[in-house]
Amino acid sequence: MQKKARRRKRPAPCRSIEIIIEGLGARGDGVARDDDGRPVHVPGALPGEKWRADLAGGKVLRAEMLRSSPLRRAPFCPHYQGCGGCRAQHLAEDFYGEWKRDMVRQALSRAGLAMVDVAPLYRLRGEGAGRRRVEWALLRDRAGQVKLGYRQRGSHHVVDIGECAIVEADIAALIAPLKGLAAALLQPGEQGGCRITLSDSGTDLLLKLPRLPDLEERERLTAFARARDCARLCVQTGAEMPETVLQQRQPLVRFCGVAVPIPPDCFLQASRAADRVLAELAGLSSAGGREGTMAADLFSGVGTFSFALHRAGARVLACEADEAAVAAMQAGINRAQLGNIAVSRRDLFRQPLLVDELNRFSCVLFDPPRAGAREQVETLAASKVAEVIAISCNPASFARDMAILVGGGYRLERVVPVDQFPYSRHVEVVARLSRGA
Numbered sequence: 001m002q003k004k005a006r007r008r009k010r011p012a013p014c015r016s017i018e019i020i021i022e023g024l025g026a027r028g029d030g031v032a033r034d035d036d037g038r039p040v041h042v043p044g045a046l047p048g049e050k051w052r053a054d055l056a057g058g059k060v061l062r063a064e065m066l067r068s069s070p071l072r073r074a075p076f077c078p079h080y081q082g083c084g085g086c087r088a089q090h091l092a093e094d095f096y097g098e099w100k101r102d103m104v105r106q107a108l109s110r111a112g113l114a115m116v117d118v119a120p121l122y123r124l125r126g127e128g129a130g131r132r133r134v135e136w137a138l139l140r141d142r143a144g145q146v147k148l149g150y151r152q153r154g155s156h157h158v159v160d161i162g163e164c165a166i167v168e169a170d171i172a173a174l175i176a177p178l179k180g181l182a183a184a185l186l187q188p189g190e191q192g193g194c195r196i197t198l199s200d201s202g203t204d205l206l207l208k209l210p211r212l213p214d215l216e217e218r219e220r221l222t223a224f225a226r227a228r229d230c231a232r233l234c235v236q237t238g239a240e241m242p243e244t245v246l247q248q249r250q251p252l253v254r255f256c257g258v259a260v261p262i263p264p265d266c267f268l269q270a271s272r273a274a275d276r277v278l279a280e281l282a283g284l285s286s287a288g289g290r291e292g293t294m295a296a297d298l299f300s301g302v303g304t305f306s307f308a309l310h311r312a313g314a315r316v317l318a319c320e321a322d323e324a325a326v327a328a329m330q331a332g333i334n335r336a337q338l339g340n341i342a343v344s345r346r347d348l349f350r351q352p353l354l355v356d357e358l359n360r361f362s363c364v365l366f367d368p369p370r371a372g373a374r375e376q377v378e379t380l381a382a383s384k385v386a387e388v389i390a391i392s393c394n395p396a397s398f399a400r401d402m403a404i405l406v407g408g409g410y411r412l413e414r415v416v417p418v419d420q421f422p423y424s425r426h427v428e429v430v431a432r433l434s435r436g437a
């Protein structure tokens, strides 16, 4: 049989239009309309600005600003133009706060909760407000040059950075040394990555490599970790478990004074300030405020909120699916010899706490992954739990979960957006719900 000749797709014709930006999209792009009323997304543009855009098939190929907005300010980072990291640096302070608040308002409105009042964006400031966790890509190009940084927006291209303003200083200080290390570990054309966590007992470094290091490379890694006094250095290839190359000290993170020995690559809130502020906004800042009550912390990780609930005097059950996180939290409980706090390994998507189990608690806190906690909130909505605290990094799944709880008779009392990921398009939310007696 004769094969049909494949027709080449004709490139969409290019046209140039002048547009006025009407608003900001969820990714921080300026949004305008073309002559036919179709939305046009212009990266880096702000409401009220006039731009000329070259369009092909609805996509902006090139854009040039013709008139700027008073809502614009100069980005503080020299890598702003290329780097996909902090895309919202050009927004003036107040406008930036309203943009993030509005993301939460709009998500609630789409879920049928337009009447809910959303508090102004809570900004993290001061000591410990920089990121304590970061993941950077590593690449040695064909010419042998090493690049370290975030991926360019919408592409796999690695934007090489020399500094990063959003991480803690101890992380930023590793940029140049890590490039030197990568030059010795990667062959031209090879890629890897690094995840850095600042624990309270030192840096926990996980290197993602295309293959396991040989003896000589292990010696180099060990020397690197010793020279920078890293608490631990692990390597990982593909989806394999991380392998520890050197551990000088157990990486520990303290939650309300309880030292938890964290596993490599575990979930932590992005900054130390976030641990404190999120607990405060959840109503868990005071010691003893919940004496003798029963509380559940669902999707508990290594115990960020469990230990805050425990310090407030509650008897706590923590539930979490990740084996290493559960073991770490248990080790923290054992080391501190705490009573009245237990952790259970449980997949809450497949096996949510049932209504009878939930009814033992006067307070349930949940902090799920981006997908939200649909299965769990469905049983929660049918429970008698008096107080529910929701923490989320995704306004869309948060709003959906709130609608289920409100449908079950809960009152959504307080919604506070928190700027846990400054200058990115991400926003954290803390909410409190109650059920009348």
Ligand SMILES: C[S@@+](CC[C@H](N)C(=O)[O-])C[C@H]1O[C@@H](n2cnc3c(N)ncnc32)[C@H](O)[C@@H]1O
Pocket: 267, 268, 269, 298, 299, 300, 301, 302, 303, 304, 305, 319, 320, 321, 322, 325, 346, 347, 348, 349, 350, 367, 368, 369
């Ligand atoms: C956003 S993190 C919150 C962790 C913790 N609350 C904290 O603040 O450190 C979400 C947690 O949910 C856990 N998780 C993901 N899927 C889960 C599931 N199906 N059942 C239970 N836990 C799950 C993850 O392992 C992670 O620890």
